[in-house]
Amino acid sequence: MLPDEVRSILEEMRAERIRGAGWLAMRGAEAYMILAGLLEGDELKNALREMRTEVPAVNRTMASLYNLSRFIPITGNPEVVRTKAEEFVRLAGEAKREIGNIGSELIDENEVIITHSFSSAVLEIFKAAKRKGKHFRVVLTESAPDYEGIALARELDSLGVPFEVITDAQLGLFARKATLALVGADNVTRDGAVVNKAGTYLLALACHDNGVPFYVAAESFKLHPGLTSEEVEIVERPYMRQGYRVRNLLFDVTPWRYVRGVITEFGILVPPKEI
């Protein structure tokens, strides 16, 4: 059994509505650090074995949770767990900064960048581009039903980046007017498919139809080494609207052929030419 302190973090992660894969991975790493402060020896080993199941189960669509649970070794030594969890957090921070550097190079002067939902990796690119003195404009979706787009609007507001908020259904209308698309990912499968907030696939199609380059920003811990696009399990959170149940699969799957590149901390992954 996992200690209550750890269980309650996993509960909090399960309940989170707005923040994405990056935040979940950071909170998961904290859960490991707390675990290392509470248990040792065989008790710790057993708990770590349980975490290999429990952490990915928080949200099966998130590769970051799967990779985190594999990054921490099964050991009785709390110091090793703490060190590895800290290393994960440090590498994640470095990865995000490097994605900002690499991704911001894609932004030309007066670019109109369309995005969907809230990705902290994409925000990092906007911050880096702003630091480099680039001028650009962002078109972002409100992202119903949880409106995490509004959280991105607030960030851009405080950065002084001009932006427009649109409804999700207008992705096609505004993709036509954009010069670049940038989205995050919760999971990039072994076959290169991008799992991200539902609607991302629609944006990719509209970009493809209008010749707008579509890029994905994803730390390498969001690449899933084992999973294919066919095997992705998509988390659902149905809700009620005026007495009717509304289906709410949180993610959709964008095939590799619509992706111009995946911006990682190691560089930009590009689909093979024959796709």
Added chain:
Amino acid sequence: MLPDEVRSILEEMRAERIRGAGWLAMRGAEAYMILAGLLEGDELKNALREMRTEVPAVNRTMASLYNLSRFIPITGNPEVVRTKAEEFVRLAGEAKREIGNIGSELIDENEVIITHSFSSAVLEIFKAAKRKGKHFRVVLTESAPDYEGIALARELDSLGVPFEVITDAQLGLFARKATLALVGADNVTRDGAVVNKAGTYLLALACHDNGVPFYVAAESFKLHPGLTSEEVEIVERPYMRQGYRVRNLLFDVTPWRYVRGVITEFGILVPPKEI
């Protein structure tokens, strides 16, 4: 100057949030009948000239209003106006019934039909299919921000047609699982583009990507004889969400090449092969 009674109908039409092109055309025809009850001779002629501008201006995206304003001749004889307005209403009713007959023939047993927004022509097809004893299931979007999808859900509920409501952003996810797409139109341009609720273009792209036939139901009075897809003026109704202005262009434009056919009362219009 138009009489107040007529002006207030035009105002009501302008303010309408949920009902579409068909309803607007019917209400517009009523405005002509009221006008014919109030004016005659030169006064009527002048008012009718004004209506040629005012009626299409209620919503410039709606071909039905343009066609209605051209269907009623400029005349001083109120009887002619009344007769023509009644003829428009009668033809519209016949058109809708015939679209129901023709469109329902496209529905095979156990079809899964995806739609977006609320179209009374599409509803007519569902009713006719139900009368013919066909079994099918509907996937419909809630259609943010005015949720006219919920109005369709209520209609299907009372018809006993099984359905699922989805968010607009899930159109791609559910297009994959559908076997047929049916939407309405507010305007079919001279070059065959379909102007309909924003998001329709995204559904058409997703259907194209997944080999799902995409059909449009539109009475012939929704075909615009003069307008091309480049000239369409799209009405916008921005709103506020958590302190931010949200763009809200009501319609998008789906190119002819993604349309399998337009179901009219005269039969199904099919794009030329070379597209």
